[in-house]
Amino acid sequence: MTDKALMERLVHFRSQPENQSPFAVYIGLKILDIDKGEATVSVPYAEHLAGNSLTGILHGGIITTTLDAVCGLSVIAALGEPTTIATLDLRIDYLKPATPKEDVFAYGHCYKVTRNVCFVRGIAYQSDKSKPIANATATFMITAKGTGKEVQKNAQPEPDQGDKKP
Amino acid sequence: MSFMELIKRAKENQDFSILSENIPYMKALGINVHQYGGLLITTLKANPQLAGNPWIPALHGGNIGGLLEMAAIVQLAHDQESDDLPKTINITVEYLRTGFIKDLHAKALVTKRGRRVANVQVQCWQDDPDKPVASMHGHFLMS
Numbered sequence: 001m002t003d004k005a006l007m008e009r010l011v012h013f014r015s016q017p018e019n020q021s022p023f024a025v026y027i028g029l030k031i032l033d034i035d036k037g038e039a040t041v042s043v044p045y046a047e048h049l050a051g052n053s054l055t056g057i058l059h060g061g062i063i064t065t066t067l068d069a070v071c072g073l074s075v076i077a078a079l080g081e082p083t084t085i086a087t088l089d090l091r092i093d094y095l096k097p098a099t100p101k102e103d104v105f106a107y108g109h110c111y112k113v114t115r116n117v118c119f120v121r122g123i124a125y126q127s128d129k130s131k132p133i134a135n136a137t138a139t140f141m142i143t144a145k146g147t148g149k150e151v152q153k154n155a156q157p158e159p160d161q162g163d164k165k166p
Numbered sequence: 167m168s169f170m171e172l173i174k175r176a177k178e179n180q181d182f183s184i185l186s187e188n189i190p191y192m193k194a195l196g197i198n199v200h201q202y203g204g205l206l207i208t209t210l211k212a213n214p215q216l217a218g219n220p221w222i223p224a225l226h227g228g229n230i231g232g233l234l235e236m237a238a239i240v241q242l243a244h245d246q247e248s249d250d251l252p253k254t255i256n257i258t259v260e261y262l263r264t265g266f267i268k269d270l271h272a273k274a275l276v277t278k279r280g281r282r283v284a285n286v287q288v289q290c291w292q293d294d295p296d297k298p299v300a301s302m303h304g305h306f307l308m309s
Contacts, residue, residue, distance in 0.1 A: 023229060059191035064259075065229060
């Protein structure tokens with residue numbers, strides 16, 4: 001399969017409501033574009049997700065969710081097949097407050113893939129991509145490889161290393 | 167009412183439910199603050215809609231991050247006398263365990279409060295405080 005066809009299949013797969021995360025559906029997160037190792041999503045402005053009803057500025061938690069989602073998506077796009085991944089860490093720099101009533105976009109780029117860990121950069125922006133509202137750096141762990149929902153269904157959370165007695 | 171006015175009111179009445187009633191994000195996600203002695207605990211109520219992975223199901227990492235950031239801001243605002251709202255400069259979240267669809271509790275520790283910047287660490291857990299689901303450290307602008 002060509003890269004392009006694969007990406008289209010990924011977008012299609014991830015756009016089905018049953019393959020989307022419930023919270024992504026709740027905030028109206030949409031995949032705009034997926035390319036090899038890259039992803040762009042949008043989240044519409046919603047008054048009920050503001051951090052402050054006086055200003056109407058979106059809460060940082062929504063920016064965090066959007067960046068986590070787009071970074072994870074870019075990892076899946078880099079791996080080129082449906083895979084279960086887990087966020088290891090996520091750092092977000094808030095560069096400026098989001099403008100109320102404007103939709104939020106986010107772009108993620110998975111710039112390095114290793115056997116177990118993937119490294120990602122991402123930005124969130126509104127009307128101007130060159131003036132991001134937040135910057136993200138994230139690492140993801142590949143927890144299971146394979147295609148389809150079966151892997152996801154069978155995926156068990158990893159046993160806690162720290163809980164084992166020596 | 168501004169966030170700082172809400173905090174002031176909550177401190178006076180020893181009742182933080184005013185926060186979740188007036189802050190849209192807290193209301194939408196189901197985040198509540200409770201005081202136990204001198205300790206503030208910020209809790210995200212169990213709700214399947216907050217899942218990121220519907221097959222496990224597990225909480226979306228962004229919601230865990232949102233709770234941790236909220237806990238830090240509430241703690242900073244609670245501890246201070248001034249009316250300046252702490253602004254998040256950055257947060258770093260480490261995801262340690264799967265967050266299941268259960269209540270998630272967060273406790274913030276202000277490691278240093280400077281004149282302009284405060285450093286805060288937050289941990290969150292579900293059943294056992296010794297088994298944190300995630301931890302966060304963040305920098306907040308205080309003036």
